[in-house]
Amino acid sequence: MTTTTLAGFDPAPLQRQARWQHAEYAFWLLPAAAYFAFGDQLALLSQIAITALFALSLDLILGYAGIVSLGHAAFFGMGAYTAGLMATHGWNEPLAGLAGAAVIAALAGFVTSFLVLRGSDLTRLMVTLGVALMLFELANKLTSITGGVDGLQGIEMKPILGQFAFDLYGKTAFIYATLVLFVLFWLARRIVHSPFGLGLRGIHLNMARMPALGTPVNARLVGIYTVGAAYAGIAGALLTQTTQFVSIDVLSFPRSAELLLILVLGGTGSLYGALIGTVVFMTAHHLLSGINPQYWQFWLGALLVLVVLFARDGVMGGLRALARRLPGAAK
Amino acid sequence: MKTLKTSLIAGAIAFATFGAHAADPVRIGLVLPMTGPFAAYGKQISNGVKLYLATKGDTFGGRKVEIIVKDDSPGTAGDVSKRLSQELVVKDKVDILAGFGLTPAAFASAPVATEARKPMVVMNAATSAITTKSNYIVRSSHTLPQDTAPIASWAAKNKIRKVFTLVADFGPGHDAEGQFKKTFTAAGGEIVGEVRSPVKNPDFAPFLQKIKDTRPDAVFLFLPPGAETIAFMKGFTERGLGQAGIKLIATGDLPDEDILDAMGDSALGLTTSFHYSEAHKSPENKAYTEAYYKAYPKDRPNYMSVAGYDGMHLIAEVLKKTNGNTDGDKFVEAAKGMSWVSPRGKISIDPATRDIVQTVYIRKTEKLAGKLQNVEFDQVADFKDPGKQ
Numbered sequence: 001m002t003t004t005t006l007a008g009f010d011p012a013p014l015q016r017q018a019r020w021q022h023a024e025y026a027f028w029l030l031p032a033a034a035y036f037a038f039g040d041q042l043a044l045l046s047q048i049a050i051t052a053l054f055a056l057s058l059d060l061i062l063g064y065a066g067i068v069s070l071g072h073a074a075f076f077g078m079g080a081y082t083a084g085l086m087a088t089h090g091w092n093e094p095l096a097g098l099a100g101a102a103v104i105a106a107l108a109g110f111v112t113s114f115l116v117l118r119g120s121d122l123t124r125l126m127v128t129l130g131v132a133l134m135l136f137e138l139a140n141k142l143t144s145i146t147g148g149v150d151g152l153q154g155i156e157m158k159p160i161l162g163q164f165a166f167d168l169y170g171k172t173a174f175i176y177a178t179l180v181l182f183v184l185f186w187l188a189r190r191i192v193h194s195p196f197g198l199g200l201r202g203i204h205l206n207m208a209r210m211p212a213l214g215t216p217v218n219a220r221l222v223g224i225y226t227v228g229a230a231y232a233g234i235a236g237a238l239l240t241q242t243t244q245f246v247s248i249d250v251l252s253f254p255r256s257a258e259l260l261l262i263l264v265l266g267g268t269g270s271l272y273g274a275l276i277g278t279v280v281f282m283t284a285h286h287l288l289s290g291i292n293p294q295y296w297q298f299w300l301g302a303l304l305v306l307v308v309l310f311a312r313d314g315v316m317g318g319l320r321a322l323a324r325r326l327p328g329a330a331k
Numbered sequence: 332m333k334t335l336k337t338s339l340i341a342g343a344i345a346f347a348t349f350g351a352h353a354a355d356p357v358r359i360g361l362v363l364p365m366t367g368p369f370a371a372y373g374k375q376i377s378n379g380v381k382l383y384l385a386t387k388g389d390t391f392g393g394r395k396v397e398i399i400v401k402d403d404s405p406g407t408a409g410d411v412s413k414r415l416s417q418e419l420v421v422k423d424k425v426d427i428l429a430g431f432g433l434t435p436a437a438f439a440s441a442p443v444a445t446e447a448r449k450p451m452v453v454m455n456a457a458t459s460a461i462t463t464k465s466n467y468i469v470r471s472s473h474t475l476p477q478d479t480a481p482i483a484s485w486a487a488k489n490k491i492r493k494v495f496t497l498v499a500d501f502g503p504g505h506d507a508e509g510q511f512k513k514t515f516t517a518a519g520g521e522i523v524g525e526v527r528s529p530v531k532n533p534d535f536a537p538f539l540q541k542i543k544d545t546r547p548d549a550v551f552l553f554l555p556p557g558a559e560t561i562a563f564m565k566g567f568t569e570r571g572l573g574q575a576g577i578k579l580i581a582t583g584d585l586p587d588e589d590i591l592d593a594m595g596d597s598a599l600g601l602t603t604s605f606h607y608s609e610a611h612k613s614p615e616n617k618a619y620t621e622a623y624y625k626a627y628p629k630d631r632p633n634y635m636s637v638a639g640y641d642g643m644h645l646i647a648e649v650l651k652k653t654n655g656n657t658d659g660d661k662f663v664e665a666a667k668g669m670s671w672v673s674p675r676g677k678i679s680i681d682p683a684t685r686d687i688v689q690t691v692y693i694r695k696t697e698k699l700a701g702k703l704q705n706v707e708f709d710q711v712a713d714f715k716d717p718g719k720q
Contacts, residue, residue: 149501249408
C-alpha cells in the first residue's frame, strides 16, 4: 500500500479488475472442449478463432479508444497479402509470416492514424472506408502481384516451428489459431488495464478533459490504432496460412461491415464481447445457411434485430444484466 | 466382462464395414454461391442438378444420391469456398465434390480434392487452368478459350479487320483476351485497342467513348454475366456505337438466357460463340427445356443449368461403370474419354486433360416468337480447350 502516493487515490478496484476471474478461466477452456466435441468442424472453428482475433482488434480501437472504423478490413487484408506473398516468395515459415504481417499492418496503421485523427466520427468513417476501398482497388488492379479477383495461389506453408504441418482436418490450423488468439488476447488484456489503456478509456469518455489531466491524446490514439492494425494484420495472416489462399475479398467492404456487426452484437469495450460476438455470429451464420442456403440472411437479420432490442450493449451487456439480477451475484 | 466388451466392439466394426457397402447413399457436396451477387449461378446450377435427379432418377450405380448444398457466397472468397469443401469432406463425409460457380472457388478448393482424393466435378468456373490444379478435377461446363477462339476465326473470315477488346480483369477475362488476340491476329486481323476493366465495375462510359473514337470494325467483349453486361449493352446502344457501324462480338455468356430478357432489344444483332443455346435444335434439348420449364416456370434454362445437368449425368455414368465406387482415382479413370449426347449436342471428356470437348456454335441474337433467343448458324465441331495446347 505504500505505492499509493496520491492522496485519496485507491488503486484497489482497478487492480481487482485487472485480475483474472474464474469465469475467464472457464471461458478459455471452451476452445479445448470444442476441439474434442466438434472434431469434424475444425475448419470452421479455426475461422471463428481468426475472426475473433480480428474483432478483438476492432474492439481495441472502437470499444476502448472510441475510434469508429468502416474500413478495418484494410489491415486484415494487408496482413493476409503480406503473409501470402511472403509464402509465395519462399519465406513460408508461419511464425515469420505472422511477424511480417504484423509489422506491415502496424506501419500502415501508424501512417493512416494521422488521417483518422483529423476529424470527428463521421469523418473517421469516411476516411477508414476510403483507405480500405483504395487498397481493395489496388489489389484488384495489381493482378500480377495479388492475383486480382482470382486470388493469390500457390501458397505452401512449412510446418509450424518445423514440427506441426497443416492437415486436412484442420487440427494444426485450429490449435495454431487458438494459441495465437490466446496470447494476443492476454496481451490486449494487459494493455487495456495498463495506465495507457485507462487513458484511452478516459479519452473515450471525455476527450476534451484528458489533455487537462496531462494525457497526450493524439499519441495515445496513434498508439492504439497502430496496435489494432497490427492485430488485424496478424488475423489476416492466420487466415492466409490456414487456408493457403488469399482472395481479394479479404479487403472488401462487407468484411469490415460484418466485423462491426459482430462487435456490436457481442458488446463493445469488454474484449470478451468481441470473442462472444464472433462465436454467436459465425455459429448462427453457419447453422442458418446450412438449414436454408438461399434465404438464411433473413434469419440472421432477425437475430441481430432481436439482440439489439432485448440485450443492450450486445450479448455481453445482456449477460451482465442477467448477472446483476441473479440473487447473491458478486458485485 | 472383457469378452462381452470385445465382442461388442467386434460387432460394431463388422456393422460399420457392412454398412459402408451397397446400401450407403452417394453423397455429393455442391459448393455454390446461393446468395449475394452471383446467386443466379447457384440457382441455375442447382436447378440443373435437381432436374437431372427428378427426370433421370436419383439412384446412381445402385446407390441412392444425396445432395448437400453449401452457400459459398460471395463466390469470389476462396477461403470460404475452401472451408466449405473441407467441411463437406471432413464432416459431411461426401464422396464427390461438385459445383464451383467462380474461378477462385475452384482454385481454392482444388487442394482439398487432391488431399482427400475425392473427385471434384466443376460445373461452371471457366478459367482454362482449373483442371490442372488437381488430378481429381473433371469439368462439365466449358473453358473461356474454348468459347473464344471460334468467334475470333469467324470474325476474321467475315470482313472484320480491326477489333477493340474489352475484358473483365480476372482469370477468365485474361483467358478470353489472350485467346482472341492469338486466334484473330493469326488469321490476319488487327487489335486496335485493349481495355481490362475491374470485375466489380462500374461505369463503362469512358471506355465506350474511347471505343467510339478508335472506330474499330468490332468490339470483342468479355464480362461475367450479370448487371455489368446489361449496363454495357445499354450504353453501347445509347451512345450510338451500333449506328456508327461498330459490331459487337462476344462469347455467349454475354447474352445468356438468364439475363437476356433484362437486356432487352439492345441485344439484337449481337454475334456470339458459345456451347449452349436454349434455341439449340435437337430432340435432347427439346426434352430438356420442356422439363425445365415444367419444373421452374419462372426461370429460363441456360448454360449453367445444362452444366449442372451434365455434371450429374457424368457422375451417374461413371458410377454405373464403377458399380457405385467413388474412389477418386477410379472415378477419374472412368470419366476419361466418356462421351454422350447432352442437350447442347455431343460432348466428351478429354482423357488427356479431364476437360470437356464440345461443339461451339456461332449464334445471332434474334427474336423468336416474341422471345429473345440465340440462334445458331455456324459451328466448330468437337472443339478442345485451346488454352491448354
